Amino acid sequence: MVTAMNQSITDGEVLFGNDSSIVNLTAHRINPAHHYHDGPPNPTWITIGQFKQVLDAIVDRADVHLTLDDGFASDVEIALPLLLERGLTAEFFVLAGRLGEPGRLDHEGVRQLVSSGMSIGSHGWMHRDWRRLDERQASQELGDARQVLAEITGQPVDAVAVPFGSYDRTVLRRLRQARITRVYTSDGGRARRDSWLQPRTSLRYDLDLAWITRVLDSTPSGKQRLRTAAARLVKRLR
């Protein structure tokens, strides 16, 4: 167990306070509302004001990589102009099977992101839990989704963000077999820039400047580091 855990750390997937480490952030839907009266319908939905706060905090940070999941229409309508204003880029993980649904991106929206200098990755077909796929679903989630996005963008789509951040050994094996070059999870913590598995931290409805500062600048203690590494190891062995 100890040997395996050491391997997991030296794998280069968990590094902190190192020059080559980065922080991956994930936004989901961005709402025009300024505040929520009874909390948001989903804890990962944030307001425009919160999104701007995050962008302003990362504008000079080469060690922060911003991703947006789920392919909401707010990617193009809200996020894109705010990114461009600040000279920032982001990576958008789109649900291929939901394109064109109300409130979601359509083909034209995806193309607009690409022509504006943004990157497109796959978030699968319809946001299934990738730990519970039969073979037909696996081929739709990992194969078809990527192919559809590649056709729309005219570029290979080789990176994925795992829906719900839910993965296990089988999911990772399928992704390696599919020659996915980068896998984004939701495990939190810093990541090594060149690592295959990239942990991310989700933006939440209750984020404020103190939270942003903590996420961007904290160097976790040795204890936290081991705990995070152990949690990831368990997922990969499961």
Ligand SMILES: [Zn+2]
């Ligand atoms: Zn998602």
